[in-house]
Amino acid sequence: MTLIMIDEVMKLTGLTKRAIRYYEEIGLIKPPQRTKGNIRQYTEEEVSALKKVVEAKEVLGFSLQELQHFMELKETIERDQAQGRLELKELEHFEEAVEEQLDMIHKKIKSMMLFQQELQELLEKTKRVKTEQY
Structure with a gap:
């Protein structure tokens, strides 16, 4: 199993160390294992979970509270089912x-x-105006 240090996790996810630690603190990701020197080491699965959090937050516009609720629900279902x-x-x-x-x-x-449709219409309008004027 490959373990990934937090600096590499930052590069892979686009998150800051502070954000990664905060997501751990509020339960969006599970606490990673640590070295004897207390340095966080993440598995590929944990990095993948962080990427999903970033995607849900940035792409879908989920708030951290909404993500917390989802993660709590998922963990409860999985735990109770097991x-x-x-x-x-x-x-x-x-x-x-x-x-x-x-x-x-x-x-x-x-x-x-x-919103995509509005932007598309604006782009088309811009191209028409550009064509008419130049």
């Missing part, structure tokens, strides 16, 4: 929470597509 403790009531609650997350994503995608 322990065989999922009850119908819990499953229904989780299902509802996941549906809310999906609705939020659909709304964000719709907003992004509308």
Whole structure:
């Protein structure tokens, strides 16, 4: 298993050390293992999780609070499923929470597509004006 030092993680994710540590502190990623000198060492899986956080935050516009909620929900489902403790009531609650997350994503995608359309129209208008004037 390859372990990656925080400086390399910064390069791979585009995050600062402070952001990486903060994401760990608020539970968006699990604390990585450390050397005897207390230096963080990340696995490829942990770096991949950080990249997903960055993507969800930057591309989809999720807030850190929304990401925390999603991660808590995911971890609870996985933990309870592994322990065989999922009850119908819990499953229904989780299902509802996941549906809310999906609705939020659909709304964000719709907003992004509308904005993309506006930008496309502006680009076309700019090209027409440019062609007419020059």
